[in-house]
Amino acid sequence: MPTxxxxxxxxxxxxxxxRSENTGxxxxxxxxxxxxxxxRSDSAAAVPTPIKWKSPRRCALMAEVEEEPNGMLExxxxxxxxxxxxxxxxxxxxxxxxxALHVSTAPSTVVCREDEQRRALEFVKGCMEQNKxxxxxxxxxxxxxKSLLMFVYEFFQEGLPCLETVSVNCMSLTKTTDIFSKVLxxxxxxxxxxxxxxxxxxxxILFSQKQQSSSSKMMLIxxxxxxxxxxxxxxxxxxxxxxxxxxxxxxxLIGVANAIDLADRFLPKLKSLNCKPxxxxxxxxxxxxxxxxxxxxxxxxxxxxxxxxxxxxxxRKVSAASGDMRKVLSVCRSAxxxxxxxxxxxxxxxxxxxxxxxQMVKMDHMVAALAKTFKSPVVDTIQSLPQHQQIIVCSAxxxxxxxxKDRTTAELNNLYMEICKSSxxxxxxxxxxxxxxxxxxxxxxxxxxxxxxxxxxxVSLRVDEADITFALKEIRFFRNCLL
Amino acid sequence: xxxxxxxxxALNLIRGRLCDPTxxxxxxxxxxxxxxxxxxxxxxxxxxxxxxxxxxxLGPRGSGKAAVLDLVVGDLxxxxxxxxxxxxxxxxxxxxxxxxxxxIARQLCMEHHLLFSKMASFDENSQFIIAMLRExxxxxxxxxxxxxxxxxxxxxxxxxxxxxxxAMQSVTSQAVVVGISSRLDADQLLEKRVRSxxxxxxxxxxxxxxxxxDSLLEHLLSLPADSSFPSGYVSQFNEKIKNITSDxxxxxxxxxxxxxxxxxxxxxxxxxxxxxxxxxxxxxLSLENFKTALSSMQxxxxxxxxxxxxxxxxxxxxxxxxxEVKEQSSYNFISVMKEYKTxxxxxxxxDYYAQNVCLRAFEHLREREVICYAENRGQSQAVxxxxxxxxxxxxxxxxxxxxxxxxxxxxxxxxxx
Numbered sequence: 001m002p003t004x005x006x007x008x009x010x011x012x013x014x015x016x017x018x019r020s021e022n023t024g025x026x027x028x029x030x031x032x033x034x035x036x037x038x039x040r041s042d043s044a045a046a047v048p049t050p051i052k053w054k055s056p057r058r059c060a061l062m063a064e065v066e067e068e069p070n071g072m073l074e075x076x077x078x079x080x081x082x083x084x085x086x087x088x089x090x091x092x093x094x095x096x097x098x099x100a101l102h103v104s105t106a107p108s109t110v111v112c113r114e115d116e117q118r119r120a121l122e123f124v125k126g127c128m129e130q131n132k133x134x135x136x137x138x139x140x141x142x143x144x145x146k147s148l149l150m151f152v153y154e155f156f157q158e159g160l161p162c163l164e165t166v167s168v169n170c171m172s173l174t175k176t177t178d179i180f181s182k183v184l185x186x187x188x189x190x191x192x193x194x195x196x197x198x199x200x201x202x203x204x205i206l207f208s209q210k211q212q213s214s215s216s217k218m219m220l221i222x223x224x225x226x227x228x229x230x231x232x233x234x235x236x237x238x239x240x241x242x243x244x245x246x247x248x249x250x251x252x253l254i255g256v257a258n259a260i261d262l263a264d265r266f267l268p269k270l271k272s273l274n275c276k277p278x279x280x281x282x283x284x285x286x287x288x289x290x291x292x293x294x295x296x297x298x299x300x301x302x303x304x305x306x307x308x309x310x311x312x313x314x315x316r317k318v319s320a321a322s323g324d325m326r327k328v329l330s331v332c333r334s335a336x337x338x339x340x341x342x343x344x345x346x347x348x349x350x351x352x353x354x355x356x357x358x359q360m361v362k363m364d365h366m367v368a369a370l371a372k373t374f375k376s377p378v379v380d381t382i383q384s385l386p387q388h389q390q391i392i393v394c395s396a397x398x399x400x401x402x403x404x405k406d407r408t409t410a411e412l413n414n415l416y417m418e419i420c421k422s423s424x425x426x427x428x429x430x431x432x433x434x435x436x437x438x439x440x441x442x443x444x445x446x447x448x449x450x451x452x453x454x455x456x457x458x459v460s461l462r463v464d465e466a467d468i469t470f471a472l473k474e475i476r477f478f479r480n481c482l483l
Numbered sequence: 484x485x486x487x488x489x490x491x492x493a494l495n496l497i498r499g500r501l502c503d504p505t506x507x508x509x510x511x512x513x514x515x516x517x518x519x520x521x522x523x524x525x526x527x528x529x530x531x532x533x534x535x536x537x538x539x540x541l542g543p544r545g546s547g548k549a550a551v552l553d554l555v556v557g558d559l560x561x562x563x564x565x566x567x568x569x570x571x572x573x574x575x576x577x578x579x580x581x582x583x584x585x586x587i588a589r590q591l592c593m594e595h596h597l598l599f600s601k602m603a604s605f606d607e608n609s610q611f612i613i614a615m616l617r618e619x620x621x622x623x624x625x626x627x628x629x630x631x632x633x634x635x636x637x638x639x640x641x642x643x644x645x646x647x648x649x650a651m652q653s654v655t656s657q658a659v660v661v662g663i664s665s666r667l668d669a670d671q672l673l674e675k676r677v678r679s680x681x682x683x684x685x686x687x688x689x690x691x692x693x694x695x696x697d698s699l700l701e702h703l704l705s706l707p708a709d710s711s712f713p714s715g716y717v718s719q720f721n722e723k724i725k726n727i728t729s730d731x732x733x734x735x736x737x738x739x740x741x742x743x744x745x746x747x748x749x750x751x752x753x754x755x756x757x758x759x760x761x762x763x764x765x766x767x768l769s770l771e772n773f774k775t776a777l778s779s780m781q782x783x784x785x786x787x788x789x790x791x792x793x794x795x796x797x798x799x800x801x802x803x804x805x806x807e808v809k810e811q812s813s814y815n816f817i818s819v820m821k822e823y824k825t826x827x828x829x830x831x832x833x834d835y836y837a838q839n840v841c842l843r844a845f846e847h848l849r850e851r852e853v854i855c856y857a858e859n860r861g862q863s864q865a866v867x868x869x870x871x872x873x874x875x876x877x878x879x880x881x882x883x884x885x886x887x888x889x890x891x892x893x894x895x896x897x898x899x900x
Contacts, residue, residue: 095532102534103680104654142679171645174605225676258676330682341524373683377541377667384689386745410876417878428743429783430876436743443543444634444666462668 086303088343088359094336097305100297101332106151111296112289113145116280120149123278124252128163128218133207133249135241135275137263138256140282143324146256149282150222163252165220170228176236179229183221183251200239207249219251226255227262234266241267245275253277284323290315293325294332310335310366317370327373335361335369378463381443382471388428389436394478395419396446396461397468406460409434409448413455419481430455489712490766493720494758500703501755504550505557507747510702511695512551518686523555525684529659530563530625535651537660537681539633541667542688545748548663551688552629568594568619568626574635583643584608587628591615609646616656626658633662637672644673648680690745696737700728703754704768716766723767733770736777743781753780785875788853789883794834794891795844798823800880801894803854803873813857813870816845832893842867 088094099105110117120136127134138146150167168182180199184206223229229237244253255262255277263270263277270276285293294311314335318328339361382393395415399407413433420427428436434454441448449458472478500506512519522538529536540548560567570590577583585601588608592599595615603611619626628647630636636644650656660681662669670678670685691699704724706717727733740753756776761768792800802822806814820838827835846866848854857870875883881898884890 098532098534104535104652106654142676169649171642172609324679326679327683330684333682334684337524337528372685377685377687380687380689381543381667384745386690387742389743413876428781429786430879431784432743432781439543439744442665444668 084303086305086360088305088339093303094340096301097298098333098336100301101294101329101336103326103329105297106148107293107296110145110149111293112285113149113282116282117149119278119280120254124163124220127252131218131250133244133246133251133253135244135253135255135277137277137279138254138282139258139260139262139279141258141284141323143322143326144282144284145325146282147224150224150254150256163220164217165222167222167224169224171225173228176229176231179223179236179240183219203243204246207243207246207251209248217250220254221251222254222256224256226257227259230266237266238269241270241275241277245270245273285319285325285328286323287312287315287319290319290323290325290328294328304360305336306332306361307363310361310363313363313366314370317374321374331366331369331373332361334372335365338365338368376467378445378467379471382445382463382468383474387425388432389440390472390475390478391419391425392416392433392436392440393445393463393468394472394481396459397465397482400461401465406449406458408455409437409457409459410455412437412459423477489716490761490763493706493712493716493766494761494763496706497704497758498755501751501758504547505554507699507703507751508547508550508554511547511691511699511747512554518688519551519554521686522551523558526555526627526659526661527559527562529657530559530566533620533623533625533657535656535658536684537648537651537662538684538686539662539664539670539681540686540688541664541669543690543746544665545746546688546690547747548688549631552661552663556627556629566624568624569629570594570626571629572631572636574630574632574639578635578639580640580642581605584612587612612646613650616650616658619658620654620656623657626656628658628660630660630662633664634666634669634672636662637669637674637677641674641677644677645680648677652680690741691747696741696750697728699750700754701725704758720767723769727768727770727773730770733773736773740777740780753777756780783879785853785879786883786886788851789875789880790887792848792853792883792887793844794889795836795841796848797884797887797890797894798826798834799841799844799848800853800873800875801897802826803871804877804880804898807873813872815870816842816867819845819871826897830893830897832891834891 086093086097116138120138123134123136138149140146166183168179170176170179173179173182177198177200180203184199184203223240226237229240231237240255241253243249243251259265260279260281263279267276291311294306294315298305311332314328314331318324318331321327339359342365343359382390385393392412395412395418399412399415413430416433417427427433434457437446437448437457437459440446445461445463447460447462451457469482472482508519511517514520518540522540525536525538528534540552542548556567556569560569568591570587572583572586577586584605585603585608588603588611589599591597591612616626647658647660651658651660666672670681670683673681701724705721706712708714708717741750753773753776756779757772758768760772760775762772789797789800799819802819803814806818806822811818820841823835823841826832845854849856849871853875854871854873857872873880877898881895884895884898
């Protein structure tokens, strides 16, 4: 499975105060000729300079600068005044903004995760100094920056040559025991592998015997999506963590998963052996953190693309829902696209009109983007259903109001015909009715069970009754019906 | 002669148009607000800017999702001839991981003229796919993954979706994942990790509005003026079409039809049937064609069965219904006969037949599946003693009898009491 590739080549990270040096073109100087498409080979060709590696001291320095939460926001806003205006009609500029906000563009430092980074670094360095093995467990919801931190680690350990890294995504293993062969495969000690023992046994032998070569490196094992190693007897997970408890073990294990209590639930034995893994929890991002991260991404662009209030609105909404950074980026890009269509649409009519002042992503764009992301399509679909299907949905809503949660098709048909009769609409026949129920089942509005006889199929509602009432409230007939 | 020839040619032309999704959905997608332009905008920006995207197309079956996607892909293949690779997967066939990876590898091999080995293992396939994604990303080729029946992929194991979407999170790949599903909550079915990686763009395919339907009808049914038809015929034909579509009766018919099923596909089926019943002598469409099409599409088979019954069979049905009304939970032929006798005694009807004749009528009804055995056990019992039940509802019986050619009035009265 793909490991996360190198970072995008935005120009060197500058500290906030030095922004004024930034001039027009956001891309590197070699991009002189205007090109419609940014070619991937440009990024691939240019080699990252050594400044890119984040030594711990520099990380700490950066952390100090960025530590003050509210003060930094203000200095950022001050600096925004000094930036030039953004022209959304310019393709290159639009592309630059979109790329800065794409999920695959990894920032060069991790913002808002300094604490977690520090703890993990301390742990690894501690293990290395004492030449002891250890295990670390990183947990958190999706989209909170766990794999991102591991990626920064990759860079980090390049600065420390005495660590050998094995990085595995456990979802890509066909069998859970393959993880041991993956670990072993990276660690050729020159000893001939004995054909009859499994990779696990070989590893156990390896870690229990004294090494001939004294200059052995410590091994860093990073296991991503570790909950896929959980089998019924939990052997594989246990053995993996037990590798760190063997007397002469030299491996540092870092496991990444979503469940907070994985270590407690699935590895109770470790507690008794007093080698529970250290747990670092990545909490979901709060509103301030999201705003900081967004500004960090946009800080290198020499123009203002987003109104600050729009960013705040987006951060507030998403942090209240899930705190997932990927969703934030997706919503911002969606807002950009709305602005782009708006701008491009007006260009077609009158190309003579000069670019209006401060064209950037404003609150209404962001509101539209948020609505598009968070709105469920159920209400729209119910409103656009043909009339008979709406009557069926309405009768289902009435039928399942009480405690009874499912009925047969025949009973629903009776209700449907009552409603039709009360309003002088000719009801559809039973075959047509069952067809319409199947269509609604396909769409996920009703749930139809299997039965041999059409009339005995059990129907239940998949959609909330409040949604149905909301969707049909414009039509007086249904309003009366649902009373 | 000549007229019939041109009528046939016109018929073929129109029927060809109806069966070709491009000519149907192209006029529907003209405006800049349509789903076609939205989809095209998203996919083309992904191609030109080289960024990854994922999108979901939702809508009831037959609303044109796959057709619009085909239009978009066809356009893009013309505009960017070498930079687009298309991979198609279907949730009904490829929801299992092994199958899916094999299919992706096979299609990639076909597109790039490489040799595909059926013996390749799962690991080899996945490594090949990752390598191809990287290569295509470096060569600025976009791969478009089309996942039909996306909800089946979402409900099956997560490996395929996770690996595709995870590959798209890296900078080296250039891919677009388009999911097509008829379930509105398709993205809620995804596992939380996969849902986080999926960008929540959804395009909803709603049924067309009245204006769109009117313009579509006109576009589909009018003959072009510059073709090989005699010009008088063309203008006559188009004139007739205009008359029909502006007729209120036609509008009512269309409304009744759309009240039951409003997707584009069903509308096309309706028009196809109407056009196929065109009178070849006159060479012109008429309102009758549409009426026959509507009635053939909205058939009620049980109703027709009742309408074709003989009087005795109707008596049997009415007796069974009366027994049901009297709350007799199960009845058989003997009880029906008793009821029949009671009716005859109280009303002195003229139709009183012997038991074996009635039994034959009974058997006819059972063969036509208007009635059936209540349970499948008791195969050894004689026909007369096995419990029976009605397969049609009271209202269907009522309606059928009312539209029956010669149903005696007494039966209708009996049914009501």
